[in-house]
Amino acid sequence: MAVFTAVSLDDARAWIAQFPLGEARAVRGIASGIENSNFFLTTDAGEYVLTIFENLSFEQLPFYLELMKHLADRGILVPAPVPNHEGKLCVPLHGKPAAIVSKLAGESQLAPQPVHCAAVGTMLAKMHLAGREFPLQQPNLRGLDWLNETAPKVLPHLDRDRAELLKAEMHFQNAFYSSGLHHALPRGPVHADLFRNNVMFVGERLTGFFDFYFAGVDTWLFDLAVTVNDWCVDLATGVLDAARVRALTDAYAAVVPFTIAEQEAWQPMLRAAALRFWMSRLYDYYLPREAEILTPHDPTHFERILRERIAVPAPHLI
Structure with missing residues (x-):
């Protein structure tokens, strides 16, 4: 969510005229993240989030926006895309695809406790169930093919120790993904990026998941692993907090019980998620794109998590 494409208030006023939201009153860039240009947009109708998509095409975007609409229509707490007067969810701004969605209440919980993790686990399971009827198909664009590419x-940018770790883990994951165990895992639309800063709370009440622009069809277990690797770790060491893992996975399983294959593949x-x-x-650090506001992430954080997951078994799912 860095700002690669600047948007002035005059730009926003001209663009917002095609939506049933009144006039734009204020626009402010969002600095966190590194994929799209995002802005808080104040209109006569309220507060919204404007996104300009820097990598995704007009052809790819219906999957993400229609998925959010599908989930919102089924009671899942996600931002609802706003159609323009012609019913379109995605329209050009500065020649790039852009969309506007409702702004969730609350703030991100950056120091989660088991109660927050349980709420995330419950909503993630409900989201997976709600997505089963979603008709569009698109693979996880950051899946195994992307890793291999x-x-x-x-x-070439890594020292010998990190290069050996990367090559060894790629070999391990290619074997895992081609196994019968992986093929037996339940699949469907997944968020694939459900970090702490992509969930909103008011106190202990979860108010929504957002930033679905890495979503795709993948295994539900991958989505859960991504979530656990962020919500349930000590950020300094990458070590899993057993109480938070238990809270999140038990809450998930109360809605969607784990299969035997999921237990074995955990x-x-x-x-894989790490x-x-x-x-x-690593890619964003060594091969960055230019942006007006850019907040690069430290690659060593997930290197630590990967090394920890290799060395220390995580708590079992049940």
């Missing part, structure tokens, strides 16, 4: 680009999937974000942070 990206690894050769970052390897350890390698936690490693690898995915170590790889993306």
Whole structure:
């Protein structure tokens, strides 16, 4: 959510005229993240979030926006995309795809306790169930194919120890993804990026998931592993907090019980989730794009998590 494409108040006023939201009153760039240009937009109708998509195409965006609408229509707490007067959810701004969605109440819980993790686990399971009827298909664009394409680009930038870790884990994950165990896992639309800063709370009440622009069809277990690797870790060490893991996974299982395959695949999937974000942070760190506001993430955080998941078994799912 860095700002790659600037938007002035005059720009916003001209663009917002095609929506049933009145006049734009204020626009402010959001500095966190590194994928799209995001802005808080105040209109006569209230507070919204404007996103200009820097990498996704007009052809790709219906999956994300229609998924959010599908989930919102079924009671899942997510931002609702706003259609323009012609019913379109995605329209150009400065020649790039752009959309506007409702702004969630509350703030991110950056020091989660078990009660917050349980709320996330419950809503994640409900989201997975609600997504089963979603008709559009798109793979997780940061899945195994992307990992295999990206690894050769970052390897030249790594010292010998980190390069060996990356190559060894890529070998392990390619074998895991081609196994019968992985093919047996339940699948459907997943968020794939459900970090602490992508969930809103008012006190202990979860008010919504947002930033669905890494979503795709993948295993539900991958989505859960991504979530646990962020919500349930000590940020300084990458060590899992057993109480938070138990709260999140038990709450999930109360809605969607785990299959035997999911229980058996839990350890390698936690490693897969750690690898995915170590790889993306390595790529963004060594091969950055220019932005007006840019907040790069430290790749060593997910390197620590990956090493920890390899060395120490996580709590079992049940």
